[in-house]
Amino acid sequence: MKNTDVVEDMEKIAAGSQLSGDLPGTTPLTFGNPSDEDGTPEFRDGSDDDPLFHPMVFFITSQRTAVQYTHALRSLVDINKVVVGRLFLVRYCMGDAEDAQINGVEQTLAAPCASAPSKPELNYLMRFFHVVENVKKQVSSLSNNSKYFFHRQIYEMHCARDATELATTQERADALWRAVPKLRRFADYFQQTWIKSRFCKCLWSPTDFAKKNNPVEQLKKVIKRDYTLHVRMKLCA
Numbered sequence: 001m002k003n004t005d006v007v008e009d010m011e012k013i014a015a016g017s018q019l020s021g022d023l024p025g026t027t028p029l030t031f032g033n034p035s036d037e038d039g040t041p042e043f044r045d046g047s048d049d050d051p052l053f054h055p056m057v058f059f060i061t062s063q064r065t066a067v068q069y070t071h072a073l074r075s076l077v078d079i080n081k082v083v084v085g086r087l088f089l090v091r092y093c094m095g096d097a098e099d100a101q102i103n104g105v106e107q108t109l110a111a112p113c114a115s116a117p118s119k120p121e122l123n124y125l126m127r128f129f130h131v132v133e134n135v136k137k138q139v140s141s142l143s144n145n146s147k148y149f150f151h152r153q154i155y156e157m158h159c160a161r162d163a164t165e166l167a168t169t170q171e172r173a174d175a176l177w178r179a180v181p182k183l184r185r186f187a188d189y190f191q192q193t194w195i196k197s198r199f200c201k202c203l204w205s206p207t208d209f210a211k212k213n214n215p216v217e218q219l220k221k222v223i224k225r226d227y228t229l230h231v232r233m234k235l236c237a
Helices: 007-015 066-084 099-110 128-138 144-158 163-178 181-195 214-232
Strands: 092-095 123-126
Touching: 066 099, 092 099, 099 123, 123 128, 128 144, 128 181, 144 163, 144 181, 163 181
Parallel strands: 092 123
Antiparallel strands: none
């Protein structure tokens, strides 16, 4: 990522690090959909000649409590068992800062059961956009230079390569923030909300995970748009 989120820079980085058979084992690489001569991605249409498989599950409920989340996730686990023939084991789950949601995840995907008395540790990840958006509200009263300084450290945490580098970056950022009197209150907020919180214990992405959540967010944007139009626009007979 080279600590950047500029689209043009990322396009150059991705184009220069495409997967090939002669890359050394320690060289960063990118891969994705096949591209045409102009570099435009070619997406499959889902036909027999051009298949596409993208599993997706929707649960529509009238409430969002731990009971609904638990029931929906257990149904997903049961269906996966029938279709795949194996237990659904999850190591990483991305969700919102919502007690009902994380409780439902912990009670179904993380809790041991008769068929899996010992499950792998489940990490509940937070969307990075959610972190930045809430931090933006907290620092809205600061000067532009202070905002840039504060956000710069957060992006460096997000681009950490592993947990060790993340811890080092966090300590350095906290020291830099507390060295500026007007940022000490924000340093306390960030520690309590985003470092010590049950929802977001880390800002770095595991190996092989996308550093940015654009694939997920762009998909959800379309779904949310269509769903919002459906529930708000009334059809008259």
